[in-house]
Amino acid sequence: MEYLYWNKDVELFSREEIERIQYKRLRSMVKYCCDNVRLYNERFKKAGLNPEDIKSVKDVTKIPFTFKDDLRENYPFKMFAKPLEEIVRLHASSGTSGSPTVVGYTRNDIETWTELMARTITCPGGHRGDILQNAYGYGLFTGGLGFHYGGERIGAAVIPISGGNTSLQIKLMKDFGSTILTCTPSYSLYIAEYAKQEGVDIEKEIKLRLGIFGAEPSSETLRSKIENSLNIDAFDIYGLSEIYGPGVSVECPEKNGLHVWEDQILPEVIDKETREPVSPGEKGILLFTPLTKEGVPLLRYITNDIASLNYEKCNCNRKMVRMSKVTGRADDMLIVRGVNVYPSQIEHVLMGIPGVGENYQIVVDRDILDTLTVRVEVTQEKFSDRIKDLENFQRMIEERLFEALRVKVKIELVAPGEIPRSMGKAKRVIDLRKENI
């Protein structure tokens, strides 16, 4: 097997070299956070902790956690460690319940992120001369621009087509001879399906060789489905906007876990209940501490993603730890077409609408793309309305939910008491995708 490296010196660091640089960077990062971010200054004081108390990488466990809510509560700029004059980019995650989380990047942050993305595209096999069709969304979401900068850095020709417009995707794929496709796994399947319907001979007319997919959970079954339908090699990536965006980790050609770029990002896994570190190989909640981030530095940021870390040797010779695919969420967040959806947001919208009864049920399924259906019980009074009024009522709820979630939702109105209950409680979320992929 052939292994490519963007920054061979760093990517092939020994464990000792990785830990040496992590310690050096962690120590300055902790001091930087305490000096420049009020939240950290106060938390360290409260914990009776000084930056000097961090005497090894293992001491990271002494540092208090950072939660997504910290970012929300400090909306928009109170977690920034640099004045706005030094910020050159602002991204924000899709607003869940309440404020979105905002991330500001300094020029150095963009440079670091670009370096990580260059490694991330090279590691599965991307290189100069590739034609990279970037079908991740451009905009506040970090996927599009992350791949864009990384692709340009390695010398690929980047097509900034963004998501959607599938017939144009296929036309350019054929006419430009795209060799790499980057998007969510479900969208890649949708493209394949669409091409088939249009009568495109994928093997003859499409030159794609590589797919780099992320922003949604995926399985080995889904991977082989994509590989077969597009005739490519498919790789998983992982990232989140709070930690730059895509480019936190990626699979190498061994496809045996995702190498985390540990010289820049320190990963940990803690137990869901006790919040103590778990042993290597054991599942728990993933945390990250970016080690040189300037704009919005974060210490021990809790992702709520469930995964494990594997320090065993990899054939590609990288000693950087491999994280497993994310197997779930510690909270109840759903990822629908790459967008984060919290059942609590749906509840919040429903409960504000007169005529909505006491129970609802969220059903997520996948029919090539994810579908989100909410079954809503109406009140007895509403239930006796004319059919036409009920149809309008249904459409109004769909619009309100779309406004709140930015994802299309199908509403099914049902009679009071129709949603089955066990022990008096209705099952709120049914995710059928796991069974179907």
Ligand SMILES: [Zn+2]
């Ligand atoms: Zn490897």
